[in-house]
Amino acid sequence: RLEMRIFGVKVCVIEPGCFKTMITNLENMEKNFFSIWEKLPEEIKTSYGEGYLNQFVATLKLLQKGYNSDLSLVTNCMEHALTSLYPRARYSAGWDAKLLYLPLSYLPSAFTDAL
Secondary structure (H helix, E strand, O other), X not given: OHHHHOOOOOOOEEXXXXXXXXXXOHHHHHHHHHHHHHXXXXXXXXXXXXXXXXXXXXXXXXXXXXXXXXXXXXXXXXHHHHHOOOOOOEEEEOHHHHHHHHHHHHOOHHHHHHO
C-alpha cells in the first residue's frame, strides 16, 4: 500500500473475515487436503500422523458453521473504497474480522501465537 503511494496510487486493503464461497466450500477443501495427503511421502505422514489430518478437517467443519453468507458486506467495502472521495486505508468485512482479526493484529505476536 505504501509502496504505491509514491506513484500516486491509493491502495485500500479489504480484509474480509470468513465467508461462505467456493474457496471455503468444505467438500472441495476436504477433497484437496486428502488428495495432498495421499501424495505425501510416508515419512511425513508418519511424522504428522493421520489424526492430524482428521483433526484439521474436524476443526474446519466446526469453524465453517460461523462463516457468513452475506457477501454484500465485502462488496459494500469494495464499493465504498472505489467511489468514496476519501476512502479508508483498511476495510474489515464481517463480524469476525472486526471483532477478532482486527484487534488481534494490534496485540503482541507472542500473545496472538498463544491464542
